[in-house]
Amino acid sequence: MHSPPAFRVSIVHFGVWRAMCAGMGAAAVLTAVQWAAAMVGHTAWVWVWPLAVSAGCAMLLRRPVPFHLRWDTQDWFVEPGQGGALAVPGALQxxxxxxxxxxxxxAPGEGGRARWLPVQRRGHEPAWHGLRSTVYCARSPVDRAVADL
Known part of the structure; x- marks a missing residue:
């Protein structure tokens, strides 16, 4: 089986990810307040509310960093959107x-720390089909070697 052709996409839109983080932040705030109110009584609102709100706001304010995702027919590469850092080959799941x-x-091939990449169709419509096709069809050299056995 042949590997898919080279592919590159710039991921710069994260609206869906931010909305999901906002929902999780709101759920965390409500859960903390409900728990504190049930355990301590109504006086818990005084100290739990500011902590829960700040945790929820921290999730909202942390913006994902734009990046470039590249398949060169052999390996995946993630490059920072601002440039400067070298791209390292790795596996994408x-x-x-x-x-x-x-x-x-x-997961970088050189034992580096794995990175989570949120990707949405909105804002990337022209490249979405190519991205999905490549993500599902591209296999790392190890996967190809195992499949050839």
């Missing part, structure tokens, strides 16, 4: 696929 949104896991 789909963690979640909701049709119009995917959460990808990039």
């Amino acid at each position: 789909v963690a979640f696929d909701l049709g119009g949104w995917m959460l990808l896991r990039f």
